[in-house]
Amino acid sequence: MSSYFIFDKIIVKENMQSRPDEHGKYGIYGGKFAPEVLMSALEELEKAFNRFYSDKRFKEELNRLLRTYAGRPTSLYFAQNLSERYGAKIYLKREDLVHGGAHKLNNTLGQCLLAKHMGKKRIIAETGAGQHGVASAMAAAVLGLECEVYMGTEDIERQKLNVFRMELLGARVNPVDSGSKTLKDAINESMRDWVTNVENTYYLIGSVVGPHPYPLMVREFQRVIGNETKEQIRDAEGRLPDTIVACVGGGSNAMGIFYDFLDDDAVELVGVEAAGKGLETGEHGASICAGTEGVLHGMYSKLLQDEHGQIKQSYSFAPGLDYPGVGPELAYLADSGRVKMVSATDEETLIAFEILSKLEGIIPALESAHAVHYAIEEAKAKAKERKENLIVVNLSGRGDKDIFLVEKVLGGECK
Amino acid sequence: MHLEEKFKELKERKEKALIGFVTAGYPTAEGTQEIARAMVKGGVDILELGLPFSDPIADGVTIQRASERSLEAGMNTDVYFEVAAGIKGVEKVCLTYYNLVLQRGLEDFIADCESAGIKGLVVPDLPVEESKPLLRICDRHDETDLIFLIAPTTTEKRMARILDVASGFVYVVSLLGVTGAREHISDAIHPLIRRIREVKTFIPLAVGFGISKPEHVRTVCEVADGAIVGSAFIRLIEKGLESESKASMLREIEEYTRSLKAGTKTV
Ligand SMILES: Cc1ncc(COP(=O)(O)O)c(C=O)c1O
Numbered sequence: 151m152s153s154y155f156i157f158d159k160i161i162v163k164e165n166m167q168s169r170p171d172e173h174g175k176y177g178i179y180g181g182k183f184a185p186e187v188l189m190s191a192l193e194e195l196e197k198a199f200n201r202f203y204s205d206k207r208f209k210e211e212l213n214r215l216l217r218t219y220a221g222r223p224t225s226l227y228f229a230q231n232l233s234e235r236y237g238a239k240i241y242l243k244r245e246d247l248v249h250g251g252a253h254k255l256n257n258t259l260g261q262c263l264l265a266k267h268m269g270k271k272r273i274i275a276e277t278g279a280g281q282h283g284v285a286s287a288m289a290a291a292v293l294g295l296e297c298e299v300y301m302g303t304e305d306i307e308r309q310k311l312n313v314f315r316m317e318l319l320g321a322r323v324n325p326v327d328s329g330s331k332t333l334k335d336a337i338n339e340s341m342r343d344w345v346t347n348v349e350n351t352y353y354l355i356g357s358v359v360g361p362h363p364y365p366l367m368v369r370e371f372q373r374v375i376g377n378e379t380k381e382q383i384r385d386a387e388g389r390l391p392d393t394i395v396a397c398v399g400g401g402s403n404a405m406g407i408f409y410d411f412l413d414d415d416a417v418e419l420v421g422v423e424a425a426g427k428g429l430e431t432g433e434h435g436a437s438i439c440a441g442t443e444g445v446l447h448g449m450y451s452k453l454l455q456d457e458h459g460q461i462k463q464s465y466s467f468a469p470g471l472d473y474p475g476v477g478p479e480l481a482y483l484a485d486s487g488r489v490k491m492v493s494a495t496d497e498e499t500l501i502a503f504e505i506l507s508k509l510e511g512i513i514p515a516l517e518s519a520h521a522v523h524y525a526i527e528e529a530k531a532k533a534k535e536r537k538e539n540l541i542v543v544n545l546s547g548r549g550d551k552d553i554f555l556v557e558k559v560l561g562g563e564c565k
Numbered sequence: 566m567h568l569e570e571k572f573k574e575l576k577e578r579k580e581k582a583l584i585g586f587v588t589a590g591y592p593t594a595e596g597t598q599e600i601a602r603a604m605v606k607g608g609v610d611i612l613e614l615g616l617p618f619s620d621p622i623a624d625g626v627t628i629q630r631a632s633e634r635s636l637e638a639g640m641n642t643d644v645y646f647e648v649a650a651g652i653k654g655v656e657k658v659c660l661t662y663y664n665l666v667l668q669r670g671l672e673d674f675i676a677d678c679e680s681a682g683i684k685g686l687v688v689p690d691l692p693v694e695e696s697k698p699l700l701r702i703c704d705r706h707d708e709t710d711l712i713f714l715i716a717p718t719t720t721e722k723r724m725a726r727i728l729d730v731a732s733g734f735v736y737v738v739s740l741l742g743v744t745g746a747r748e749h750i751s752d753a754i755h756p757l758i759r760r761i762r763e764v765k766t767f768i769p770l771a772v773g774f775g776i777s778k779p780e781h782v783r784t785v786c787e788v789a790d791g792a793i794v795g796s797a798f799i800r801l802i803e804k805g806l807e808s809e810s811k812a813s814m815l816r817e818i819e820e821y822t823r824s825l826k827a828g829t830k831t832v
Pocket residue numbers: 252253278279280281282356357358397398399400401402403404469470471515517518546547548
């Protein structure tokens with residue numbers, strides 16, 4: 151925390167609003183490290199985003215879709231049983247109730263609408279857990295766009311249900327068999343497609359990653375989460391929360407719920423990365439907690455890499471967190487101390503997954519269960535101090551997609 | 566010799582440049598040196614030696630596969646510079662992705678290029694907007710040119726900006742897409758070269774992406790100063806590894822290089 155408070159707060163606050171700078175940088179992070187072929191497309195995209203995002207009609211159209219199609223606002227649910235058990239007030243921001251089962255649709259509706267306004271007919275997207283792929287297929291269907299999704303063969307195996315859903319929704323799923331066969335390689339393949347078809351194709355990135363302006367656009371389209379949360383928690387509790395927790399893969403659900411609280415210094419913002427089998431094993435997805443600076447997928451950020459700069463394979467049993475990079479703005483906020491970064495292992499996460507299912511009747515996505523784990527630990531720690539503790543967990547998605555995987559891990563036998 | 570002098574020398578001989586690309590360490594570090602020797606014997610003017618990256622977003626399947634194999638066989642930046650230093654009798658250019666330059670340190674990377682006799686550096690994910698730190702170091706050392714790419718989608722404004730700082734040669738990307746051998750060369754080349762020449766007349770232009778046949782080279786060399794052939798060499802190596810003996814593979818690479826080189830002679 152400390153380094154954040156060293157700065158003159160007013161200046162920091164002004165900077166918060168003006169980030170990224172005109173080069174797409176968040177401090178040292180971000181930028182546009184893209185092949186030459188794409189540079190003009192990125193410029194065009196930035197211009198289109200600036201124009202439409204401030205346009206009243208565009209906003210109205212997007213809000214209508216968010217309300218009537220996606221089911222927003224999502225509720226802020228007071229998890230009474232969980233709260234009683236662990237001695238804190240724990241609220242869940244129910245992004246699992248968004249149509250499709252995750253926060254991803256907030257972004258895909260925004261970007262597909264933008265694509266449509268730009269006159270693009272074909273959408274491509276990468277997906278890890280399949281949630282962004284499903285959300286892309288839905289948004290493309292409702293807005294009448296053609297959709298192709300790149301997905302690693304390893305993830306196709308892990309998330310079969312979502313592959314079938316995408317196909318039902320009219321999207322084509324292209325298997326990616328290179329590299330680690332997961333999200334990172336699906337992004338590589340999407341970029342190659344975009345380089346080839348840039349003139350008629352819109353690349354719909356699913357998180358706050360990639361070259362500028364993607365981290366900015368995706369954050370803006372996900373900000374609705376924090377925006378609603380702020381009003382809802384004030385209505386419910388008459389004050390802001392002590393802590394907001396979100397899981398971090400690329401960082402879109404985290405940036406989405408954090409952003410409108412950045413200037414509220416008393417609200418602690420916590421991002422939970424995947425510690426996989428444990429940070430010490432090297433098998434994890436914790437790019438901020440255990441990574442170093444470098445360039446991947448068009449951005450300067452924190453990455454998992456070897457000493458020469460070759461990207462390492464990440465690992466998490468939650469496919470949406472199985473990525474060796476992270477959004478540049480989150481890397482910046484972690485450095486500045488405004489966001490605290492922690493991690494949770496597969497094992498810890500699985501326990502939280504079961505607890506939430508049994509206590510609240512809500513099966514969380516494995517990704518989101520990482521954040522639930524932290525909330526429980528935080529509640530337990532503060533309960534000893536006997537202070538009132540108000541925690542909001544961003545429940546980024548529901549766990550239907552994960553039940554086969556969990557069944558396998560639990561050996562077909564729920565404890 | 567600086568790259569621009571090399572182009573000048575070729576011009577005096579009424580030739581254009583044949584630039585051949587191979588992935589260093591594919592199939593092995595020693596193998597690359599033998600392959601490079603064969604290409605030199607066949608008459609390659611500039612050897613573009615790829616330092617493989619785990620996530621080559623600008624490359625098609627052929628170079629992706631070669632990169633993966635090379636990394637599996639132990640290639641890394643240290644080994645790369647040893648391999649490069651061992652190749653003689655040809656001008657050398659390094660092609661790699663920005664993260665590998667960053668992790669070695671910009672200053673060290675350029676110093677190592679200089680020691681290994683590498684005269685140019687192509688970084689496909691480093692557009693002119695992000696190039697300032699590396700460009701400054703290249704300028705100070707004045708041995709290794711930072712080679713910029715220009716594509717059919719490059720706007721006039723960015724083209725002017727690129728040509729303002731470009732040195733060595735400009736890598737003209739002939740099509741929208743990734744690297745990989747293609748049956749026909751793109752007809753986007755001529756208008757693109759014309760657009761570049763309207764801005765700057767005196768920097769060598771080398772055309773790459775998709776070039777694989779002597780007649781492609783000949784067509785390209787009618788309007789440009791050089792042709793870059795990459796994936797087609799990798800494919801020859803792939804084929805050689807599957808079937809023939811090493812000696813016959815090297816002979817074939819030499820012959821293929823010679824056939825391409827013939828297309829660069831304008832008389
Ligand atoms: C439910 C859910 N939560 C979180 C994530 C991680 O992405 P991000 O960090 O961008 O929110 C994913 C990604 O697929 C997801 O499906």
